[in-house]
Amino acid sequence: xxxxxxxxxxxxxxxxxxxxxxxxxxxxxxxxxxxxxxxxxxxxxxxxxxxxxxxxxxxxxxxxxxxxxxxxxxxxxxxxxxxxxxxxxxxxxxxxxxxxxxxxxxxxxxxxxxxxxxxxxxxxxxxxxxxxxxxxxxxxxxxxxxxxxxxxxxxxxxxxxxxxxxxxxxxxxxxxxxxxxxxxxxxxxxxxxxxxxxxxxxxxxxxxxxxxxxxxxxxxxxxxxxxxxxxxxxxxxxxxxxxxxxxxxxxxxxxxxxxxxxxxxxxxxxxxxxxx
Amino acid sequence: xxxxxxxxxxxxxxxxxxxxxxxxxxxxxxxxxxxxxxxxxxxxxxxxxxxxxxxxxxxxxxxxxxxxxxxxxxxxxxxxxxxxxxxxxxxxxxxxxxxxxxxxxxxxxxxxxxxxxxxxxxxxxxxxxxxxxxxxxxxxxxxxxxxxxxxxxxxxxxxxxxxxxxxxxxxxxxxxxxxxxxxxxxxxxxxxxxxxxxxxxxxxxxxxxxxxxxxxxxxxxxxxxxxxxxxxxxxx
Numbered sequence: 001x002x003x004x005x006x007x008x009x010x011x012x013x014x015x016x017x018x019x020x021x022x023x024x025x026x027x028x029x030x031x032x033x034x035x036x037x038x039x040x041x042x043x044x045x046x047x048x049x050x051x052x053x054x055x056x057x058x059x060x061x062x063x064x065x066x067x068x069x070x071x072x073x074x075x076x077x078x079x080x081x082x083x084x085x086x087x088x089x090x091x092x093x094x095x096x097x098x099x100x101x102x103x104x105x106x107x108x109x110x111x112x113x114x115x116x117x118x119x120x121x122x123x124x125x126x127x128x129x130x131x132x133x134x135x136x137x138x139x140x141x142x143x144x145x146x147x148x149x150x151x152x153x154x155x156x157x158x159x160x161x162x163x164x165x166x167x168x169x170x171x172x173x174x175x176x177x178x179x180x181x182x183x184x185x186x187x188x189x190x191x192x193x194x195x196x197x198x199x200x201x202x203x204x205x206x207x208x209x210x211x212x213x214x215x216x217x218x219x220x221x222x223x224x225x226x227x228x229x230x231x232x233x234x235x236x237x238x239x240x241x242x243x244x245x246x247x248x249x250x251x252x253x254x255x256x257x258x259x260x261x262x263x264x265x266x267x268x269x270x271x272x273x274x275x276x
Numbered sequence: 277x278x279x280x281x282x283x284x285x286x287x288x289x290x291x292x293x294x295x296x297x298x299x300x301x302x303x304x305x306x307x308x309x310x311x312x313x314x315x316x317x318x319x320x321x322x323x324x325x326x327x328x329x330x331x332x333x334x335x336x337x338x339x340x341x342x343x344x345x346x347x348x349x350x351x352x353x354x355x356x357x358x359x360x361x362x363x364x365x366x367x368x369x370x371x372x373x374x375x376x377x378x379x380x381x382x383x384x385x386x387x388x389x390x391x392x393x394x395x396x397x398x399x400x401x402x403x404x405x406x407x408x409x410x411x412x413x414x415x416x417x418x419x420x421x422x423x424x425x426x427x428x429x430x431x432x433x434x435x436x437x438x439x440x441x442x443x444x445x446x447x448x449x450x451x452x453x454x455x456x457x458x459x460x461x462x463x464x465x466x467x468x469x470x471x472x473x474x475x476x477x478x479x480x481x482x483x484x485x486x487x488x489x490x491x492x493x494x495x496x497x498x499x500x501x502x503x504x505x506x507x508x509x510x511x512x
Contacts, residue, residue, distance in 0.1 A: 039356060152380040159370040162362055163351065169326040170374035170426050171345030217406030218363040 008242060016131040017195060017248075021234050023143040024192040028201075029208035029230030030150055031185050033223050034161045036209040042092070043080045043182070044205040046099035047189045050076040052123055052198035053102035053109075055190075060113040066134070069190050076102075077182035085178075103198075126197030126249035128241070135191060142187050149180065150223070158219050197249040204230065207256040214260070214267035233259055277339045279304050279430060279462050280325065284334035287320045293332065294320055300481060300490045304340065304429065307456045307463040309473035309493075311505065312483035318466045319352070321483065322432050325464075340429070345374045348423030348431040352438065353415070358408055364418050365403040368394055371425030386425075393421040397451060413444025420451065431455070433465040437472075445469075449476055470505055 008014050028044075035041055051073045058068035076098070083094045106123070122130065150157065159167040160177045168174045185205070193201040208226035216222045237252030244251075278301040287295040294317030302308055310318050323329035325336055327344050338344060348371070371393070372386040382390075394400040397417045407415060416436055423431055433452070437445040453476055455461045467473045473480060473493075480496040482489035488501040496502040 037356075037360060155366075155370065155380070155382065156373060158362070158366060159373055162360055162367065162370065163357065165323075165328060165351045166349055166422070167370070167373070168328055169345070169347065169349040169351075170371070172373060213361055217361050217409065219361055219366060220363075222361045 004243075008239070013129050013131065014242070016133065016136055017128045018235070018238065020131045020135050020139045020191065021195060021238060022231050023139040024188055024195075025204055025208075025230040025234040026227055027139075027143050027146040027184065027188045028192060028204040029226045030146055030223065031181060031188060032205035032207075032209040032230075033212075033219075033226055034157060034181055035185065036206060036213075037161050038164075040081070040084055041202070041206050042095050043077065043084060044185060044189060045202040046080050046095045047073050047077055047186055048193050048198045048201045049099035049106075050102040051190050051193050051201075053104075053106035055123060055194075055198075056106035056109045060109045066138070066190065070187060073186040073190050074183050077186040078179065081178055081182045122197075123194070124197055124199050125247055126193070126195050126200065128195060128238075128248045130194040135194075138187075139191050142184065142191065146184055146188075149184070153177070154220075162219075195248060196252065197247075200249040200253050203253045203256060204234075207253070207260055208233070211256070211260045211263045214263040215270070229259055230256075278302060278337075279306075279339050279342055280464075281337045281339065282325075282334065283337070285321075285324065285331060285336060286333035287317055287324055287329065288332040289317065289320050295483065297334065298483070299334075302462055302464065302479070304462055305456070305460045306479055307453075307477045308465070308479040308481055309477035310464065310466045310481045310483060311468075311470055311473055312488075316483040318483055319434055322349075322434055322464070322466060325432065342429055346427055346429075348425075348427030350416075350419050350423045350431065350433045350436050352434045353419070358415070360408060362407045363403070364394070364399060364405055364407055364410070365390065367407055367418055368399075368403070368421045368425060371422035374426050390421075390425055393424040396424065396455075397421045411444070412440050413447060416440065416444070416448055417451070420448075424455070427461070429460075430462045431464070433463065435466050435468060437467070437469060445472075452476070474502075474506070 035044060051069055054069045054072040055065055058065045080095055080098065156172055157177060159172060160174045164174050189201055192204055196204060208230035209222065211229055212222045212226035216225050233255045234252055237255040238248060240246065240255065241248040241251035281301040283299050285295060285298045286293060294315065310321065312318055320329055324331055326347060326349055368390045369382055369386065372382060372389055375386070391400065394403055397420055399414065399417050399421055402410065402414065407418060410418065437448055440448060449472060452463060452465070456463050474497055477493050479491065480489065480493050480502070482496065482501050482505065489496055489499050497506065
């Protein structure tokens with residue numbers, strides 16, 4: 001076992017994937033708790049599609065992928081947030097409209113320039129080889145920002161997530177927190193999508209929070225459990241994909257699904273034991 | 277001096293004027309019920325007082341050193357909140373956030389304040405429990421405790437008994453009346469329960485497109501708007 005791990009870590013690309021993956025899993029789980037509870041899960045999904053589109057366009061024009069994609073996705077995050085906040089059915093449909101359009105634009109760009117090849121497959125479903133040293137640096141910065149947000153603004157974040165109108169009334173700038181969440185989510189999605197795949201990155205945001213909520217009934221435990229769970233599932237998924245030569249992103253999602261089912265079962269048993 | 281003064285206030289919602297030139301004022305210890313049909317601008321008025329909604333005209337002034345962020349607010353509950361994983365204590369504590377400045381964590385003083393509010397409303401025993409496992413009446417009392425943490429002088433309640441059973445409703449009205457009488461907390465409550473409104477409140481504001489009535493509960497009963505509305509209410 002130890003030898004196998006040593007072998008795994010002897011590949012620099014694996015070490016990079018591990019570092020970026022662990023940090024991105026941590027961030028996406030923390031941000032995911034707020035997003036899922038605020039009913040913004042679709043934003044994560046929408047952002048990954050926008051990310052895919054702008055990544056494809058950036059590559060086609062020979063531009064630096066991260067420098068183009070991150071600002072575009074952050075802008076998209078603000079836009080999607082506004083649409084969701086409007087609280088109408090229209091907003092919900094508009095998110096789907098934007099994300100599929102961005103996806104189509106990306107696919108078209110790729111098919112015109114390089115043709116439908118392995119590149120598309122890599123973008124869509126992720127590649128473990130995609131992580132560079134600059135990704136490692138950026139993911140360290142990102143996770144530092146997310147951890148600071150959760151450590152020092154935890155109570156305000158809780159208040160904004162639980163009841164936005166009340167927290168606005170008591171003078172908390174809820175809009176600023178929403179923008180901050182959207183920006184950090186955008187960066188997380190862009191960083192994670194090339195490894196997890198544009199199709200699968202939103203699962204990193206949604207799964208851990210939902211899984212933790214099967215069992216935990218208070219906010220802090222939900223935050224802590226989902227962060228831990230996300231990192232553990234990522235490491236197991238990465239190990240499995242290496243051992244079995246399966247697609248990385250899909251393996252990680254599969255492990256997350258397994259954890260979700262397991263926690264659902266534990267939650268159901270716990271509920272039955274506890275007399276009403 | 278009045279605690280709250282509205283002068284010629286107009287409010288617009290979706291480009292429709294819902295409140296037009298409304299003027300009234302509340303003094304310390306008043307208990308105002310705002311009644312009126314759906315869409316008559318009751319919630320908009322509360323939001324405007326809290327600064328969550330821009331005024332289309334007029335002014336809203338607070339007196340006696342009351343700051344806007346120090347009004348206790350009990351918003352309408354959303355379906356999203358009912359199954360939110362939150363502990364009772366953390367919810368009540370979040371009512372203290374308006375007195376924290378930039379400080380990131382609660383001090384003993386705020387924890388003490390939250391404990392007092394919970395005891396006052398009889399939810400101290402369930403402070404470690406999960407919010408979504410409480411009954412509707414208990415949930416409203418938790419949210420009232422949170423609002424109480426935020427204020428010393430004024431509570432704004434937006435249909436607080438909606439969805440509560442008759443027993444929980446009566447209990448909630450009793451708690452509000454007690455806070456009003458014993459602690460001199462000024463109450464502004466939106467209500468659909470017109471019969472309860474005229475018995476509990478000292479003042480009634482009847483909104484229906486234009487303000488039809490503002491005055492004491494006794495005078496409202498004798499006014500034309502009041503008689504019509506009371507009759508309709510008892511038929512429903």
